[in-house]
Amino acid sequence: MELSYWESRWNKDKTGFHMDEGYPGLKNYWPALNLSSNSRVLVPLCGKSVDMIFLEQQGADVVGVEVSQKAVLSFFSEQRREFHTKDYSGFTIHTSGNIELWQGDFLKYPAQKSGFDLIYDKAALVALPPTKQTSYVDKLHSLAGPDTKILLHHFVYPQHEMQGPPFSVKPQKIDDYFSDQFTLSLLEEKRIPSEQFIPFRRRGLKSSITERLLILKPRK
Numbered sequence: 001m002e003l004s005y006w007e008s009r010w011n012k013d014k015t016g017f018h019m020d021e022g023y024p025g026l027k028n029y030w031p032a033l034n035l036s037s038n039s040r041v042l043v044p045l046c047g048k049s050v051d052m053i054f055l056e057q058q059g060a061d062v063v064g065v066e067v068s069q070k071a072v073l074s075f076f077s078e079q080r081r082e083f084h085t086k087d088y089s090g091f092t093i094h095t096s097g098n099i100e101l102w103q104g105d106f107l108k109y110p111a112q113k114s115g116f117d118l119i120y121d122k123a124a125l126v127a128l129p130p131t132k133q134t135s136y137v138d139k140l141h142s143l144a145g146p147d148t149k150i151l152l153h154h155f156v157y158p159q160h161e162m163q164g165p166p167f168s169v170k171p172q173k174i175d176d177y178f179s180d181q182f183t184l185s186l187l188e189e190k191r192i193p194s195e196q197f198i199p200f201r202r203r204g205l206k207s208s209i210t211e212r213l214l215i216l217k218p219r220k
Contacts, residue, residue: 035149052064066102117147192211194207
């Protein structure tokens with residue numbers, strides 16, 4: 001699955017994955033992250049997520065990375081925010097307040113710009129097919145410092161019933177990807193009937209989807 005796929009989805013307004021009100025789990029479990037008020041947060045594959053507004057309101061400096069120009073510009077337009085731009089290392093950086101949106105390929109985000117307190121993966125890993133997930137996880141590891149936490153949201157369902165995205169990532173696979181460097185704690189798990197995902201049922205999904213939210217803390 002190439003970057004052009006996601007650019008096409010945004011350009012055609014096929015963005016049913018976008019949550020107009022943001023992801024409730026972020027707000028519900030923000031205190032459990034125990035971050036300082038001036039934390040630095042990375043949001044990979046951020047789209048135009050309003051979660052970035054919530055993070056900024058908590059005092060965080062937010063860095064979102066998104067390939068789609070339309071998604072980036074829509075974020076600022078819909079939030080009625082002015083911004084300025086500059087080019088850096090193959091990215092166009094849009095800055096407004098304490099939010100920076102880096103337009104470009106997340107896998108090329110410069111390592112020297114790491115130093116994050118939190119990486120917020122809201123269904124970013126599951127947006128990628130298994131053939132791309134390892135490179136994405138390796139990138140997260142390269143950007144995570146000794147104190148970086150990861151808030152990870154993913155789905156589990158019978159993959160043979162529906163072609164992703166979102167792709168199913170089983171708990172054991174999450175362990176394989178992260179347990180060497182992080183301890184994994186489950187914050188929330190709920191099973192959602194497929195009837196609540198009409199577009200997924202049209203694509204063949206019959207079973208329920210298990211939605212999971214985890215906090216990953218670095219091993220000391």
